[in-house]
Amino acid sequence: MNEYQDIVVEPAASGVQVIRLNRPQSKNALRNATLREVVAALAAATDDASVRAVVITGGDEIFAAGADLHEMAALDAIAAARDVRPQYWRAIAGFSKPLIAAVNGFALGAGCEMLMHADIVVAGESARIGQPEINLGIIPGAGGTQRLVRTVGKPLAMKMVLGGEMISAERALAAGLVSDVVPDGEVMATAMAQAQRIAQKSPLAVALAKEAVLRSFEMHLEAGLQFERKSFSLLAASEDRKEGIAAFMEKRQANFTGK
Template sequence: MPQHLAVETLGGGVRLITLQRPQALNALTTALLAELAQALAEAEADPHTQVVVLTGNRKAFAAGADLKEMAERDLTGILNDPRQSSWEQIRRFSKPLIAAVNGFALGGGCELAMHADIIIAGEDARFGQPEINLGIMPGAGGTQRLPRTVGKSLAMQMVLTGEAIDARHALRAGLVSEVTQPELVVERALQLARLIAGKAPLALRLAKEALLKAMDTDLASGLRLERHAFTVLAGTRDREEGIAAFQEKRPAQFSGH
């Protein structure tokens, strides 16, 4: 039983994971990240879960790494931090992941949000990489994912000044896909999750893989992956079911095969 998470299976192929360290604005500890990695591994293995929504609370999605824990670690401890393996497990999650963000998403919290495939933000959300104020720099992918998402200039500004941006700025920069009222953030994320969960499972995984590949490879390599994935999907029963359902004007019943 996780101590720092609440995990709910909501039906319809959707699972909701809520970070629960409200007394510390959901600051990320080694234990919390390990629990999150385990929760995602369980969702990965569950054939009835197609989409995961990850959220925090109204004050904070996650306000960064836990500074008390960081202060207790020496340099060797940081370099061999078990959180790095947890981050890698989170990165490898292959099913669609939606982040529902209210309040602070700072440092590791911003990096965690960027691990999601879609970010829905409340009007009160703030995204930032303030590590420079502590004499350090982002260490969970922030210097790599942020410029790929918002561009070099804004990423440089956020990382080098430590200043956060609000939800509307994040929307204009492409960091989030939608901004809504804070009280509707989770509801909207779950609505999208249910819509996505109704699609063909294999198509979802391969489409996600191809889209992520576009962010870290050259066009020719990305096109080769896309062609291979398209060919694989062309031979599936779900492709036949999708075409038949369209022609018969009925909802498709995908099986994942």
């Protein structure tokens, strides 16, 4: 039985947990309760050793159409400054296991910011992605101005943020905002296949690899290289490294245990 109201968490299979945004009546608008439940589900996945990757998705026509405007409209400047949403976004950004977004339809505003918190993004051909907050007299508030420019560059980020323009899945692919564009009916299967492929790898190596890549956005090159080298050296003490090398030499599938 699903213990959540705004999301559906499907039983893990082949090392992959699926989190499905489930507010169709509100176009999967990300209200505080939705983010709180996503954070709780990710925390449970962190503690579950059988879960090695998570896929987050929405509906067939809408991934997430933005934040909940009814909730936002009730906030004055003081309430907005004290809002708990930044805590939820930081928790999502800090999730240590691979997070794959499977995106069909619209990913707008907070929906776009959610996919930018993912490590890999699979989009359907008809997906449309954007930061249209400017049309409401506001700006992105969950990293849209910062993560977007680091991903797609200043000219396109300015076009999306200042003009409120949506871009196609193909344009998002060319700009590096998504990793794959597939037919709409194949989005979930493709995301699951990628997640299951990652789930077969060493959990220790995957976690350190993810952290190293994310740190490249925050560190200068030399510090990033030092972190990479320390992580590489640390893995030399793991059973998974021994198993991986042995499996390669013996021409068999490795059985990684996370030790």
